Structures are given as C-alpha cells and as structure tokens.
Amino acid sequence: MKELHTQRLILRAWEPEDAVFLLDLVSRSQTVQYLGPDPMPMTTFEQAAATIIVRRRAVREHGQGIWAITLRNGGELVGNLLCKPMSEQMQRLIGMGLADQPREIGWHLHADAKGQGYAMEAARAVLDYANKRNVTTEILAIVDPRNTPSLQLCERLGMQRFGSTTGYVSPEHVVFLVPSANDDGQRVRDDGR
Numbered sequence: 419m420k421e422l423h424t425q426r427l428i429l430r431a432w433e434p435e436d437a438v439f440l441l442d443l444v445s446r447s448q449t450v451q452y453l454g455p456d457p458m459p460m461t462t463f464e465q466a467a468a469t470i471i472v473r474r475r476a477v478r479e480h481g482q483g484i485w486a487i488t489l490r491n492g493g494e495l496v497g498n499l500l501c502k503p504m505s506e507q508m509q510r511l512i513g514m515g516l517a518d519q520p521r522e523i524g525w526h527l528h529a530d531a532k533g534q535g536y537a538m539e540a541a542r543a544v545l546d547y548a549n550k551r552n553v554t555t556e557i558l559a560i561v562d563p564r565n566t567p568s569l570q571l572c573e574r575l576g577m578q579r580f581g582s583t584t585g586y587v588s589p590e591h592v593v594f595l596v597p598s599a600n601d602d603g604q605r606v607r608d609d610g611r
C-alpha cells in the first residue's frame with residue numbers, strides 16, 4: 419500500500435502496534451455516534467487488534483485504501499482515512515443508480531486532533547492519489563445530516579450534494595459525490611430525481 423505524504427501528514431498502512439491508538443479512537447462515542455443506526459464503540463484491545471488484521475488483509479487482497487493518518491513531525495497517530503470500493507449489498511441499499519462499483523470515502527479523527535484541518539489534508543491527498551491512478555468510478559461520502567463537521571468537510575473538499583438515501587441507514591443520509599474531471603456539474607440521478 420502506497421504511503422501518501424502531505425505537508426503535515428503521512429498516510430500509511432495500519433500496523434499491529436497501532437491497536438492501542440485504534441481502541442482509543444473508536445472507543446469514544448463521539449467518534450462513532452454518526453456511524454449507523456446502532457453505533458457500538460469498541461471496548462477491547464483484542465477487537466482493535468483484530469480490526470487491524472482485517473484492514474491489512476483488505477488492503478492486500480482487495481486493494482482497499484484504509485490509511486492510518488500520522489503526523490509527519492514525530493509520527494503520532496491522529497486518525498483514519500478510508501477510500502474503498504463499496505460492497506454490492508451497500509450499493510443496492512443506497513439504490514441511487516450509480517454506475518460501476520463506487521468507492522466510499524470516510525474519515526475519523528481523534529478528539530485531540532480535530533479542528534486543525536488534518537482530515538481535509540488527508541482526504542485531499544487520497545483524492546489526488548485516486549486521480550493520479552485514473553480511478554474513474556464514483557467516489558462518494560454518505561453523511562448523517564446531524565454530522566456538521568463531516569458535512570463541512572465534504573463541502574470544503576468541493577464534493578457535490580447528489581441526493582439523500584434512507585436505504586443505507588435511517589434517518590435519511592446525505593450523499594456527496596466527488597465531481598469527476600468530465601463532470602459539468604449537471605449530473606442527473608438515474609432515477610430522475
């Protein structure tokens with residue numbers, strides 16, 4: 419998995435020794451509160467270690483981009499940035515007639531690392547990387563409308579509101595798309611809405 423370097427960050431693969439940080443990140447209700455209808459904060463070190471094994475396998479076997487966000491200066495872990503193909507099941511649930519297998523982008527920052535632009539810097543690096551690799555599938559984010567920081571991040575990244583869905587989870591979620599190079603901004607949903 420390619421490391422991505424930005425002005426302040428290095429995005430790298432998750433390593434087994436990151437389990438303590440991962441547990442600290444996802445055991446906090448503020449990290450998971452908008453992730454699905456029944457958010458379950460992680461509770462044990464074993465769960466974190468197992469999650470890292472799954473992430474490393476997903477990267478190796480399915481080419482999924484699940485990066486640990488670290489500070490370039492000192493290497494401290496600050497969060498998670500993913501950009502991975504959406505499962506067919508999830509695509510069906512969303513049901514917006516998206517062509518091909520879209521990718522989903524998502525982000526989680528540790529409470530101590532918020533408010534410094536790290537998620538935006540990491541997301542830009544990943545989107546630039548996808549662009550350089552000529553990824554032509556749609557890249558989308560599915561955001562709980564109460565999740566103001568995430569909505570703002572999508573907007574700051576220049577993502578476009580494409581519609582909303584209740585298929586993924588209830589209540590209704592906002593779907594944002596990364597505009598493609600060929601997009602004139604007038605994209606029309608397949609279902610006519």
Ligand SMILES: CC(C)(COP(=O)(O)OP(=O)(O)OC[C@H]1O[C@@H](n2cnc3c(N)ncnc32)[C@H](O)[C@@H]1OP(=O)(O)O)[C@@H](O)C(=O)NCCC(=O)NCCS
Nearest residue numbers: 448449452525526527532533534535536537538561567568
């Ligand atoms: C969503 C989430 C990643 C956003 O974090 P964030 O720190 O607000 O986002 P950014 O990294 O883009 O930082 C933006 C903030 O940093 C500020 N900032 C400070 N220095 C900055 C810099 N050098 N460059 C850019 N922004 C900077 C911006 O002004 C902005 O603050 P504001 O929102 O008060 O205006 C975070 O809230 C989170 O982890 N939430 C829990 C997980 C989650 O819900 N994920 C989304 C699932 S869809």
